[in-house]
Amino acid sequence: MSDLKADYFVYNEKRHALVGRKSGKQFQLGDEIKVRVKSTDLQKRQIDLALA
Numbered sequence: 058m059s060d061l062k063a064d065y066f067v068y069n070e071k072r073h074a075l076v077g078r079k080s081g082k083q084f085q086l087g088d089e090i091k092v093r094v095k096s097t098d099l100q101k102r103q104i105d106l107a108l109a
Contacts, residue, residue: 060107 058066064077066084073086084090091109 058075061075061077064080064082066075066077068074069076069083072083075084077083092106093109095105095107097104
């Protein structure tokens, strides 16, 4: 969520969605989005993603 800099997003628990305060843009559970891999850490078993 820290990479979503264009707006401040708030989690809507009922809708399982992130909603932008200014734009109203939302990312809801089940939405299809395009991402790119920013980094990986095999030891921590972590993958960092960013919106494409």
